[in-house]
Amino acid sequence: MLVDPSAEDVAFRDEVRAFLRERLPPDIKARVDNGVALRRDDIMRWHRILYERGWVAPNWPVEWGGPGWTIGQKYIWDEEQGLAGAPRLISFGINMCGPVLIHYGTEAQKRHFLPRILSGEDVWCQGYSEPESGSDLASLKTRADRDGDLWVVNGTKLWTTMAHFANKVFLLVRTSQEAKKQEGISFLLADLDAPGVTIRPIHLIDGLHETNQVFYDNVRVPAENLVGEPGRGWDIAKYLLGHERMSGGSLGHQKKILSHLRRIAATDATSEGRPLIEEPAFRAKLARAELELKAVEALMLRALGGVSAERQLGVEANMIKIRGTELHQLLTELRMEALGYYAEPYVLSALTEGWNEPPIGPEYANGATPAYLHFRKVSIYSGSNEIQHNIIAKAALGL
Template sequence: MDFNFTPEELAFRDEVRAFVDAELSPGLRDKVLGGKRLSKDDFIGWHKALYRKGWVAPNWPVEYGGTGWTAVQRHIFEEELADAGAPATLPFGLRMVAPVIMAFGSPAQKEYFLPRILSGEHWWCQGYSEPGSGSDLASLKTRAERQGDTYIVNGQKTWTTLGQHADWIFCLVRTNPEARKQEGISFLLIDMKTPGITVRPIIMLDGEHEVNEVWFDNVEVPVDNRVGEENKGWTYAKFLLGHERTGIAEIGRSKRWLKQLKQIATQQPASDGGKLIDDLRFRDRVAQVEIELMALEVTNLRVIAAEMEHKAPGPEASLLKIRGSEIQQTLSELMMLALGHDALPFQHAALDPGYDGPLAGPDYGPPLTGQYFNMRKTTIYGGSNEIQKNIISKMILGF
């Protein structure tokens, strides 16, 4: 594989950089790079800027509004946006439910939902996990009983990321309790404004409201909002999870964090009175994670290339998920280690964009503690890393 960009690819990189310089406001850039709290308007505003340019869905086929880029162009685009401090586009609509609708949805579902996902009119969230049904997702208990042209949904979903902002939720529900676990599940698209839906916040260790419980109490859902066949939802769920696990790798963000780690190490003192970056043992750990990130980047390019040929992600997605999440955790740990005792206090108020109060340590310190806590989940969500190793063992090694 040739790692040097062609003249055409370099020209494309310049085009991306020019777009970012023109459209990404300094205030929003500073929020992202400084680890400040982002609002719903921040995410939607950047989504709409990309939509106006025609760049919001590089993973979509051209006929639905995709870009038609090569794998390298898409890689350049994602890396440049992450490095510049652009907010991530939320995956639940663009990279998770949209591919399912494209592959298995009805013509009416494609016509209605896809343009609204593309434009940012609809904010989506995911209704998969339940209390007691996380890694063993097929054991879910939320029921959908059919009454004519309507399903009556009852149950609970949990860890629903940003569900407090969502317009729609895609849900796995049990429609045949008598069938084997995987064979009695259906895939529903549910309007969050439907009577009977209650969203309750789950406040995390860092004090943030990122995840929620979502309760369904006799919620009426049109049968027309079922994707594909009844009781075949497990097939669609696995298809979606492949796309989710590919996105969890977050190569661009990890490269930005690696750069930040090196900057912190040049400022933080070492035990011998010098700078931490000169400590050989610390530098060895930084070099190790950098090598692992480079290897992951090559694998990610291969998966993107396959996806651009409309091939569903295979076991490579599990590998990306494992290594990507572990690298994110390692980077957050090394930044905490670099901060030393300054990592102990956590100032939640310092995450507010307008905070100008006293700080317990350097100004780059407050977001890192919350980031460390948040990264503990990456080896669990999207299918725990232990489950991903089982998938690799079965699909590649045949065990």
């Protein structure tokens, strides 16, 4: 919630809430609310609804299809989506590749790719992580060798989220072995349906298929699909990671979990015959989570208040990434604790397709354990939280 919203902000929030009530499909909302895995069609259906309204890319400038919102309006939109149970769009094109192209791309690249990202004709994924690289992204080994008017790509990328939903990928590739490792990396755009691309699923600990390993065997990519200068991909990667670490820019989803947690503790869960909310130890944990949320939100609002065309987020994005992911994990832990034995078993088929018979316990309980397991990853991706601490120490403290 914005600290001191203007009359325009209040009116905009009312407009957003009305839109979400009217246009968010009930079946998609039910899947989100009950932790049922979203299908590609669910996400793309919501994408098309937002595209018709002109609200797909809040962070893009008007000249490339953005809605022209203020920072406050972007924050309100993201928060209300989370509170309403709207699904996240596949963000790699909208929140990552799009801003990179707007900032670094050629005019031809912008005119070709940006409209297709907006419409959903192209769905993107991110080719960064590799086996044996860990958090040392600059040690990547996937190569791109120049062959006339083509780049020929060989290597493999790991943990490629939503590659099975996507038709495009932006890649960090090594185009030079002679410079120091950060300077030999380039940023390349490729087709996932090109000859030589193989996508193999990785099922995570929650049992769901979200990530993949993608193999590139002599994949031929047009030379004009290189973004920026050869060997300058590391600068682009750092720019992109700032957008990724901020995620959606609000805590709407976490606020929804906290609100649901309060309801569980007050009505659905008991301790020695009394509502769990009356148990002092759990009530203290719940209060701590609420204070943590307010602290992260204050940090986020202060950081966003300093953003302008001349100044983008620096180490604030790293700080928000650390605290935001820790908060998300705390909330999923508390939900597990509140549900007790109802969180212990879960039925994978109900997690993917929903129940076709009365659920075991509350319907939403089936998604509690998978969510707890799934969100162990948030303190690792986009650079582990340990790496974030190192970045902050170097950039802000000079250590």
